[in-house]
Amino acid sequence: MYLGRVTGCVWATVKDPGLANHRLLLVQPLTPGLEPKGKPLVCADAMGVGAGELVYWTKGKEASFPFLPVEVPVETTIVGIVDTVNFRPCS
Numbered sequence: 001m002y003l004g005r006v007t008g009c010v011w012a013t014v015k016d017p018g019l020a021n022h023r024l025l026l027v028q029p030l031t032p033g034l035e036p037k038g039k040p041l042v043c044a045d046a047m048g049v050g051a052g053e054l055v056y057w058t059k060g061k062e063a064s065f066p067f068l069p070v071e072v073p074v075e076t077t078i079v080g081i082v083d084t085v086n087f088r089p090c091s
Contacts, residue, residue, distance in 0.1 A: 001056045001079065003030040006049055010042050018073045025049065025078065027057060034085065044074040047081055054082040 010024035023045040031037045034054075043057050046066035055078045057063075063077040 001058050003032065003034070003082065003085075004028055004043070004055050004057050004078075005030060006051050006053050006055060006078075007040060008051065016073050018071065019044070022067070022072060022074075027055065027076075027078065030054075032085075033087075041076055043076040043078045044072065045078050047078050049078055049081055054085075056080045056082055 004027040006025050007028050008026040010026060012019075012024065024042050025045050026040050027043045028040045029037045044063070044067075047055070049055055057076055057078045059076045063074045064072050066077055066079055067074075
């Protein structure tokens with residue numbers, strides 16, 4: 001899973017029928033230090049997040065798992081909302 005920040009919404013008037021009723025959001029990937037990393041990407045929203053929220057997302061086949069038993073054609077999905085990031089060693 002990866003960290004990211006929601007920066008906006010994607011509106012599509014025509015999309016795959018499997019994406020019906022699913023929100024698509026722009027996410028800026030972040031480093032563990034919360035610095036921007038790479039280009040923004042489009043993620044399906046499985047959590048109901050809002051703009052500016054810190055999230056974690058997944059990619060690949062696992063990105064479709066939150067929507068099971070329906071098979072949704074996605075490559076990236078937001079799977080959690082991050083409350084805090086702790087930089088201390090975990091014990």
